[in-house]
Amino acid sequence: MQGAKYAALITGTALLLAGCAVGPDYQKPDMPLSSHWRNANADTPSRPPELAYWWKKLDDPLLNQLIEEAIENNLDVRTSKAKVREARASYRQTNGALFPTLDASGSATRSKAAGSNGSTGTVGNLYNGGFDASWELDLFGANRRASEASKYGLDAAEEELRATLLTLIGDVTTNYVEARGYQSRIALARRTAESQDETAKLTRNRFQVGSSSGLDVANAEGQASSTAANIPTLQTAFASSVHRLGVLTGREPTALTDRMKRSTSIPTPRLPMPSGVPATVLLTRPDVRLAERQLAQSTANIGAAEAAKYPAVSLTGSIATSAAKFGDLGKNSSISWSFGPTLSVPIFNAGKLAAAADVARAQRDQYFLAYKSSVLSALEDVENALVGFSQERVRLRSLQKSVDSYRNAASLSQSLYQTGSVSFLDVLDADRSLYSAEDSLIQSKVLLTTYYISLQKALGGGWSGDVDTSKPEVVDQNAGPRLALTKTASKSQ
Structure with a gap:
């Protein structure tokens, strides 16, 4: 009876202290x-951006x-998925x-005792069974803080997956x-080189009939060859972009060569493009949210380190x-308990435990600064993309006028010649x-779309x-209990 009262007293005390915790409670900065x-303008109004499937x-x-x-299929995305599974298992x-x-235990023993005075001894059996239980009362919240940190770690792994997806889609x-841009530039170089070849002919x-000089022939042939020399360089750059696309989609580098062979126009964004307000990046940027979750995790780790300095009761x-x-x-006569x-x-x-708490605080400070840095970097990315996009539109309009003027000049020069x-x-x-x-x-059109991509990434x-x-990526076969059979691995030929 007294044992029951004692147990009830201990349990009540544990429940009373179950709400105790040490260390700082996390608050989002x-x-x-x-x-x-x-740097926003009419092309990038401040209404909420449509970021889904941009x-x-x-x-x-x-x-x-x-x-x-x-x-x-991307390998980096699949790696991030595995990290999420790891974080989820760690939280559990x-x-x-x-x-x-x-824990349960049991044993069965058959033994023979040595005899005395010439006797043969006795043979007997002994059976044992039992249960062992333990529970750490977590009076100062060490385990709760560790669980809290693991939950924040799971959140961080999920944000890291989102950040990987954001980077992948942008890449x-x-x-x-860029590949479509190289195709357009290759087509332009071929058309121009063919036209210049005709001019050289x-x-x-005209030189053969005395209407032109040898200098004119040399200049015409040299210009045609110079234009044609740009094609191999552009072909190399195009192949590199296609190979990168193949790897990004989780395939061999040349897997998309046939699908990308047919040339199409350079994708162009539709205007206007809403940019939202600066606070948008705190809600949508996965790298900012990742840094914030890591800060929360490091704050919880301080509580776990602090709790180790206090008594532990189990x-x-x-x-x-x-x-x-x-x-x-x-x-009843065979049962014992404690x-x-x-x-x-x-x-x-x-001072080891105090030092561990100081380490946790210093790590928290590092993650706090990393969070602030991620916010500032995000704001910088958006401002840079806004400037680049707006200025490239101005440049694109000027280049279009330049092309029209030079086309007229080329036509007039032929007539005047x-x-x-x-x-x-x-x-x-x-x-x-x-x-030129x-x-x-063409390069400006590619760059304009690239700034559009950068802006969408910067906004999250x-x-x-x-x-x-x-x-899972690897599914183990026949992994349960079984007889261990030794197999000789065959040498590869």
Whole structure:
């Protein structure tokens, strides 16, 4: 009876102290931000941006397919999924420390005692069985803080997955747009080189009849060869972009060569593009949210380190039974039990526990600064993308005017050359200027879309669909209990 009262007293005390905790409680840092983007304009109004599936606004079906394939097969994404599974299992493991543990044991022994005075001795059996239970009362919240830290760690792993998806989608879109740009530049170089070859032939024919000089022939042939020399370089760059797309989609580098062979127009964003307000990045950027969850996790770790400096109390109990006959194991006379608390008090540890708490605080400070840095970097990314996008639009309009003017100049120079009003060098110069302006215009279109991609990434746009993180990459076969059979591995030929 007294044992029962004692147990009730211990249990009541444990429940009373169950709400105790040491260390700081986490509070999300307050980051004062401006109410508007400094570099926003009419092309990027401040209404909430439509970040879900932003790449579909480029209206390119093949790009949409490649992004879906990359999300399914990309190795970095699959690695991040495995990290989520690891964090989820770690959280379950840490949570287990909050509950009692129970172990069962049993044994059966047959033995012979040595005889005396010439007797043969006696043979007997002994059966044992029992249960051992223990429960750490967690008076100062060490286990609860550890569980809290694991939960924040799981949140961080999920945000890391989102950050990986955001980066992946941006990389796939950027490489796809660059590949289309290289295709357009290759086509332009081929058209221009073919036209310049025709000009060189006509100049050579004119030279043969005395209507042109050898200098004109040499200049015409040299310009045609110079333009043609750009094609191999552009082909190499195009192949590199396609190979990168293949790897990003989890395939061999050349897997997309045939699908990318047919040239299409460079994807162009539709305007206007809402940019929201600076506070948007705190809600949508996965890298910012990842840094905030890591700060929360490091704060919880301080509590766990602090709790180690305080006494620890555990309740332990056991029930055992022992009998010479198996049927007697349940008899009252064969049963023994014990129950009571265990107290552990840190008395002297040369400052090791205090130092561990100081380490946790210093780590918390590092994650706090990392969080602030991630916010500032996010704001910087958005402002840079806004400036780049708006200025590239201005440049694109100027380049378009330049192309129109040089096209007129090239046509006029041909007409004036026929009448002898200008030299052949003027014709070649106008043709060279037109090719350069057209090539710059294509590059500007690629760069404009690249800034659009950068802005969507900077605002936190990414994959908004479901991502299955439960499927393991390696499925073990026949992993349960079985007979161990030694197999000789065959040597590879």
